Amino acid sequence: MKIKNIVLIGFMGSGKSFVSNKLGAVLNRPVISTDKWIEKRAERTIPEIFQDSGEAYFRRLERQAIEEIALKEGIVIDCGGGVVLNQRNLEDLKKTGILFYLEASADFLFKNIQRGEHRPLMDVSDPLSKIKELLKIREPFYQQADYLIDADYKTIDEITASILKVIIDERN
Numbered sequence: 001m002k003i004k005n006i007v008l009i010g011f012m013g014s015g016k017s018f019v020s021n022k023l024g025a026v027l028n029r030p031v032i033s034t035d036k037w038i039e040k041r042a043e044r045t046i047p048e049i050f051q052d053s054g055e056a057y058f059r060r061l062e063r064q065a066i067e068e069i070a071l072k073e074g075i076v077i078d079c080g081g082g083v084v085l086n087q088r089n090l091e092d093l094k095k096t097g098i099l100f101y102l103e104a105s106a107d108f109l110f111k112n113i114q115r116g117e118h119r120p121l122m123d124v125s126d127p128l129s130k131i132k133e134l135l136k137i138r139e140p141f142y143q144q145a146d147y148l149i150d151a152d153y154k155t156i157d158e159i160t161a162s163i164l165k166v167i168i169d170e171r172n
């Protein structure tokens with residue numbers, strides 16, 4: 001029997017990368033970040049790809065990454081926040097994995113994004129409004145996850161525990 005992947009989706013700053021690494025360590029599973037995968041293949045950072053080739057090009061690289069990564073089994077997949085924008089990505093990920101949406105408020109995401117790495121989509125004069133605008137567009141896609149996990153003002157340990165609980169309950 002194939003072991004399903006654990007797939008984390010959600011907006012930038014929701015904690016996907018930290019939680020993925022934690023889950024990987026606890027469950028002893030390999031962790032693949034779509035962003036890191038793309039950076040390695042392109043031999044450029046995400047901001048460089050956006051700057052030199054644009055978002056549409058980045059989305060094509062992201063699509064290729066999902067096509068390959070979703071074929072794997074028994075791993076944890078840390079998806080870039082915009083992976084869900086392509087319905088085929090969602091379909092591929094669902095075939096081999098259980099999808100968890102780390103749901104959080106715009107305020108919380110804003111705080112985390114400010115502290116985190118450089119995100120090209122946040123290079124705007126009013127990032128909080130941009131987050132709200134993008135969340136509105138993306139919410140219906142994120143909601144297609146198998147499970148919604150409350151990540152709002154939660155610690156990495158709390159989010160990880162919520163996901164582990166679902167996984168354990170599914171086994172029983």
Ligand code: S3P
Nearest residue numbers: 011012013035080081082119120
């Ligand atoms: C993006 C999210 C980023 C990265 C890129 C675009 C998005 O990943 O893929 O900057 O469209 O939401 P994180 O969600 O890991 O920050």
